[in-house]
Amino acid sequence: xFETQSLFAESPLLQGLNAEQLAAVxxxxxxxxxxxxxxxxxxxxxxxRIAWLLQTGxxxxxxxxxxTFTNKAAKEMLTRLSAMLPVNxxxxxxxxxxxxxxxxxxxxxxxxxxxxxxxxxDMQDQLSAIKRLCKQHQIDExxxxxxxxxxxxxxxxxxxxRAHQMSPRDEDQRRKIDFYQLYEAQCQREGxxxxxxxxxxxxxxxxxxxxxxxxxxxxxxxxxxxxxxxTNKLQYAWLKLLAGHDENGRFVPAGNAVLAxxxxxxxxxxxxxxxxxxxxxxxxxFEVQHQIKLEQNYRSHGxxxxxxxxxxxxxxGRLGKNLRTEQGAGEPIRVxxxxxxxxEADWLIDEIKSLLAxxxxxQEIALLYRSNAQSRVIETALFRAGxxxxxxxxxxxxxxxxxxxxxxYLRLLDNPNDDTSLLRVVNFxxxxxxxxxxxxxxxxxxALGCSLHDAASSLxxxxxxxxxxxxxxxxxxxxxxxxxTLREIIELVLQHSGLLEHYRADxxxxxxVENLEELVNAAESFVLQQGFGRDAVALxxxxxxxxxxxxxxxxxxxxxxxxxxxxxxxxxxxSLGAWSVQPDSGETLSPLAAFLTHAALExxxxxxxxxxxxxxxxTVHAAKGLEFDAVFITGLEEGxxxxxxxxxxxxxxxxxxxxxxxxxxxxxKRLYLSHAQTRMLHGQxxxxxxxxxxxxxxxxxxxxxxxxxxxxxxxxxxxxSGQAAAAAQPAWGRSGLGDSGRGGKEAAxxxxxxxxxxxxxxxxxxxxxMQVFHNKxxxxxxxxxxxxGDDARAQVNFPRHGAKWLALAIAxxxxx
DNA sequence: GTACGCAGTATTTTT
DNA sequence: TACTGCGTAC
Numbered sequence: 001x002f003e004t005q006s007l008f009a010e011s012p013l014l015q016g017l018n019a020e021q022l023a024a025v026x027x028x029x030x031x032x033x034x035x036x037x038x039x040x041x042x043x044x045x046x047x048x049r050i051a052w053l054l055q056t057g058x059x060x061x062x063x064x065x066x067x068t069f070t071n072k073a074a075k076e077m078l079t080r081l082s083a084m085l086p087v088n089x090x091x092x093x094x095x096x097x098x099x100x101x102x103x104x105x106x107x108x109x110x111x112x113x114x115x116x117x118x119x120x121x122d123m124q125d126q127l128s129a130i131k132r133l134c135k136q137h138q139i140d141e142x143x144x145x146x147x148x149x150x151x152x153x154x155x156x157x158x159x160x161x162r163a164h165q166m167s168p169r170d171e172d173q174r175r176k177i178d179f180y181q182l183y184e185a186q187c188q189r190e191g192x193x194x195x196x197x198x199x200x201x202x203x204x205x206x207x208x209x210x211x212x213x214x215x216x217x218x219x220x221x222x223x224x225x226x227x228x229x230x231t232n233k234l235q236y237a238w239l240k241l242l243a244g245h246d247e248n249g250r251f252v253p254a255g256n257a258v259l260a261x262x263x264x265x266x267x268x269x270x271x272x273x274x275x276x277x278x279x280x281x282x283x284x285x286f287e288v289q290h291q292i293k294l295e296q297n298y299r300s301h302g303x304x305x306x307x308x309x310x311x312x313x314x315x316x317g318r319l320g321k322n323l324r325t326e327q328g329a330g331e332p333i334r335v336x337x338x339x340x341x342x343x344e345a346d347w348l349i350d351e352i353k354s355l356l357a358x359x360x361x362x363q364e365i366a367l368l369y370r371s372n373a374q375s376r377v378i379e380t381a382l383f384r385a386g387x388x389x390x391x392x393x394x395x396x397x398x399x400x401x402x403x404x405x406x407x408x409y410l411r412l413l414d415n416p417n418d419d420t421s422l423l424r425v426v427n428f429x430x431x432x433x434x435x436x437x438x439x440x441x442x443x444x445x446x447a448l449g450c451s452l453h454d455a456a457s458s459l460x461x462x463x464x465x466x467x468x469x470x471x472x473x474x475x476x477x478x479x480x481x482x483x484x485t486l487r488e489i490i491e492l493v494l495q496h497s498g499l500l501e502h503y504r505a506d507x508x509x510x511x512x513v514e515n516l517e518e519l520v521n522a523a524e525s526f527v528l529q530q531g532f533g534r535d536a537v538a539l540x541x542x543x544x545x546x547x548x549x550x551x552x553x554x555x556x557x558x559x560x561x562x563x564x565x566x567x568x569x570x571x572x573x574x575s576l577g578a579w580s581v582q583p584d585s586g587e588t589l590s591p592l593a594a595f596l597t598h599a600a601l602e603x604x605x606x607x608x609x610x611x612x613x614x615x616x617x618x619t620v621h622a623a624k625g626l627e628f629d630a631v632f633i634t635g636l637e638e639g640x641x642x643x644x645x646x647x648x649x650x651x652x653x654x655x656x657x658x659x660x661x662x663x664x665x666x667x668x669k670r671l672y673l674s675h676a677q678t679r680m681l682h683g684q685x686x687x688x689x690x691x692x693x694x695x696x697x698x699x700x701x702x703x704x705x706x707x708x709x710x711x712x713x714x715x716x717x718x719x720x721s722g723q724a725a726a727a728a729q730p731a732w733g734r735s736g737l738g739d740s741g742r743g744g745k746e747a748a749x750x751x752x753x754x755x756x757x758x759x760x761x762x763x764x765x766x767x768x769x770m771q772v773f774h775n776k777x778x779x780x781x782x783x784x785x786x787x788x789g790d791d792a793r794a795q796v797n798f799p800r801h802g803a804k805w806l807a808l809a810i811a812x813x814x815x816x
Numbered sequence: 817g818t819a820c821g822c823a824g825t826a827t828t829t830t831t
Numbered sequence: 832t833a834c835t836g837c838g839t840a841c
Contacts, residue, residue: 069830071830096831098830120831122831199831230830370828372828373826373827373832376832430817600831619827620828621827621828622829655828681832682825682826682832684832
């Protein structure tokens, strides 16, 4: 059908691809959707597609746009691509949505109505800007918590809405919208943009500036989108503009070839605005003729895949996909029921130890949990056992307080109007400028209608003197750093700001001093990487392939940006000759500005414990996109996973199920699932039922295991009944392969009641032998009652569901 | 301007 | 439990 396909099918690039992958890689230049299941070689297809397009001359490096969500994914793509082709990958438009938007805004800052030196607010900065605004306008922070306002504003932007476009439903919403308006004005005044604004402002640029839009539409003949199921409304609209849809969403026939790659079953970010529905919309609006499913899984053994398939079957409205593998069934999935979260952690240690003894490697073992709070118990146990581990998530390098302080000084050099940064450091290190003085400064700035920086000289008194001195210090620093290298600038700032001195004087400041020194290193390597060094020479164009047969080449698409990605306004636009579009400034961004952007857009590694060979701990969300030989999914309990906040609506529950699906499909060879009967949560002991997701897995793939005798249960000192009962009952739980269904499971530990029988009449009025009613399980007979007060629990035998342990403080049991 | 203690509140997260 | 934010006391 397509000439190019047969023509280039011999390419070594295409070796080893399966039929579907090959079809995806060699699709004709038309809109297409790839449904890529977990472990189906999605990234390989994406990068091979790019390489193939380049190699066959269907597109030049400059004519291609590839979008991802994370920097990690973008980097991965670049790395693999440069391994496949001798192409200069640096100038290519491969990056995150936000990174690419940023690049466009830098190139067209005037048309986007931004100051040239605009700065990016991260979430912390955004929140403090919001808090400041709340104070200024005397907004009741009880009724309108800043966090909630932040959420609201981000949500509006994700939907592509400006304050003036919104009509309030009620008074409450009207005030939020008003606040949104105020916030926008403040950001504009201060020359800062938040993450959502990067996207929205760029969308508006493309929507409103015909010349700019048309230029890029002509340029990017091929657009590839990774993780398409995670796109939000705005990102989809942005793609439509670039692809050749007009602002009304009408399809323009000369649209570019958009290749969307995604998996509806792995959509786990609806809570932050992702719209799986974009996949169906895409098919409809782009009149997609080519849909390819990648269902061949190269990652997991059969049992694991089967479990994943069966679980996800419980969701409705799926696009429909079933993973298959050519690997054997492999081992059964091991399921473990622990008496408590502590016992669960002890069991983890035990299993990990035997895995290690069998020769599994530590970094190939992942411990997953639904929420971060669960990591603590596990960490404690790992620590005690002396097992090296690494926790994903948490503070990242550029988010550390001392680094943010240093960056704030640096930002003030570039943009003195950045009030958020000024407020961060105006009295840090302490220089006698208290809340009172800052308030006066803010009043003055408001009265004069200028930035805090400019208002400083207008104040009299002691406060005025101190503030003027601070501002003067910044201004002097700016002059001193003129024409210096980035390294010199940062070193000067660290010295003259007093930051280094301050932390050196601090008994516990050693780590922080180290981090500040690391900042200098980070800047240094950034400069080297980006070719900002003094003798940096523009790299030659690296055109590896001639123009393809009969395929249109726009003049603009021939230019491969030789400079650093994103920071050269001229190269952002491409070779301009034939086009009316000019970048707003011929100057390239200064190394400092570029570095500040880098810091904001890539908050760095969360190098908590960078131990090379360590067990990996992370939330299920963080595990997306990763894979491990052995995976433990812990805390499989109702209320935890699925999380209680998601259980009310079906969509929420289905997202939780997809989350579980993601978790399961991380495992290559061995998968463990565990839950605990009791768990400390928010300082309270909770009795959770096992997760419904366990019930939704095929029994034939599971194997219930019991703890090793005497190997655990004593290490962690919670003087709880659960622990004691478990230790006294080495044989409880089930042994060997699963009983029929979940029914008999709980009955197996009916003997756990080694707790003294009750003497006094219990307040809850539940007694052995009673018939009771439960909302979920219906009617049942009480077998055992134990514990008192909040700890009281009962074992009830339900005809349909078998015997269950229920916490009487939580479960509503009514005598029949 | 800082230090302490109390109350309220708890997902998931990238850019 | 553990963290944050706020108010009070020095």
